[in-house]
Amino acid sequence: MKKLLIPILFLLILLMSACNNDETNGTANENPKESTTITYNSEEGPIEVPADPKRVVVVSTYAGNVAALGVNLVGVDAWSKSNPQFDKYFADVEEVSEDNLEKIIELDPDLIIGLSTAKNLDKLKEIAPTVTFTYGKVDYLTQHLEIGKLLNKEKEAQEWIDDFKKRAQTAGEEIKTKIGDDATVSVIENFDKQLYVFGDNWGRGTEIIYQEMKLAMPEKVKEMALKDGFYALSLEVLPEYAGDYIIFSKAGTQDNSFQETDVYKNIPAVKEDRVFEAVAEEFYFNDPISLDYQLAFFKENFLNSK
Template identity: 30%
Template sequence: MKRTKTMKRLLMLAGMAVLTVTLAACGSHSAKTTSTTATRTVTTSGGSVKVPVHPKRIVTNVYTGDVLSLGGHVVGATSTDLQSPYLSKKTRAGIKDLGLTLKQEAVLKLKPDLIVTSNEADVKALKKIAPVVYVAYGSTGDIKQTATKFGNLINRKAQATDWIKRFDQQAKTQASRLTKAGIDPKKTSVGLFDLQNGKLFVDGAKWGRGGQALTTGLGFSLPAAFETLDQGAGYKQISLESVNKYAADWLFFSQTTGTSQDKSALSDLKRDPYWRKLAAVKANHVVQLPFNKMYYFDPDAVYGQMKLIVDAMIKAK
């Protein structure tokens, strides 16, 4: 009898011990969960936002390449971003195509812990799903500043520093190729032109089209008329009569669309007397680049554009 009571007491004590260990384990698990969802505050174009210390499921609009360039994990992005030739098939396959805009229902299904967008309206529409970082287009500075900014936003500062080092080395390598070919970037100006729907535009260095690869990367300079664009909208439609105001030692242009109207406009441009009078045109220092490879402006795109530009310049020369 006494032995039976003793056994019952031992079983009760053992049960209490197991319960104590279980509770301790639960407490440890809770602490771990809290640490993985810890937040920090970052400054955005829309103000201060609390974001995860280590975001693991990011949805992006416009800035997909910027996040991926630093090793961020993107689970959903807009279709335009995913068409970038600088993304591998494997990378694209792992990202949900959300169409042209970030729709609430589609974003919600992905359970993101961070949303990065250039569309200010996304903040109000999506902030109940996850923290929304609004980055106004053209507000990130040159490509090195862009890498640094996104390195801070997604807490990948070391990766941003490493990318800048690789970028500087590639820029040095490509600039050296130009020098050997008789082109000194430090003494050469460049101009950026874009044909869109039959209309002629000029672009600043922060409007894609290879602007950052040419300037921050290879070290070319922009004439004052082009630099002014970066202080405003970043681009401007011009007439052929005023094209001389945007003259430069080398001219680069791409076509945003490939309609018959654009093809006709390109043919007209090459025959136009105002265009033909430009010194760069007479010297055959005009480079036409594929729009799909020049449109994107994220770190990896700009990195790749430098060699593309140098190859085309050496061939033209």
């Protein structure tokens, strides 16, 4: 009897070993399922986000960055919706607000993006993974790269950055050849009956003019607007902040009657027709779509100026 059991046990051992080998080999040969999430190191720490987000809601500022990277948006803020340069991207995208949580819930987002100052962040985080950025914490190109990392499109973001810097710097050399190395440029805007002048990192094309093109900033603007990014001033002192050239980010909905005053009309840049008026809504942001438009605007106006 013992002689019979030994061959049977041996066969069972061989069968079990073969099964185990088949299972092991099968696992090794199968392609592991790709992860559906990635970990993004946000300002608040690591957060799991979709590896391929399909329904993104941007509650403030960064809608243009997302659109430029070809990621689908289902909701964007009112400021982004008002930008004519975004029309073809956001025609079928809903307008949202961090105050209207019900609307955001209806859109069923898989990722929410906004400023760190956005309202109801705790509630937004209950709806979907929510990542926020502090405006100005990093420079405008690094900001786009960070959004590229968040959306799992870092390579695409870096490629655009490298190309844009080359184009902007080349344009800057052409413009300086035209207007002179020492010619100064101011960027102004009128909002809610208040005049503003801008530094080098507050949208309105300032990043292009001062950071990439290296065009000169008036000393008074350096003194008052460079640190905070903008400075509110009265019409009476505007001539002190006016450069040889002025970019006027102009909103048609605002009171622009100051342009009819003698103070404004007697500014040398105004008298010499060196004021380039831009549509304010197209100049607010510093995402790739806005920046490409602004760069074309500057090349057209400066290179054809007096």
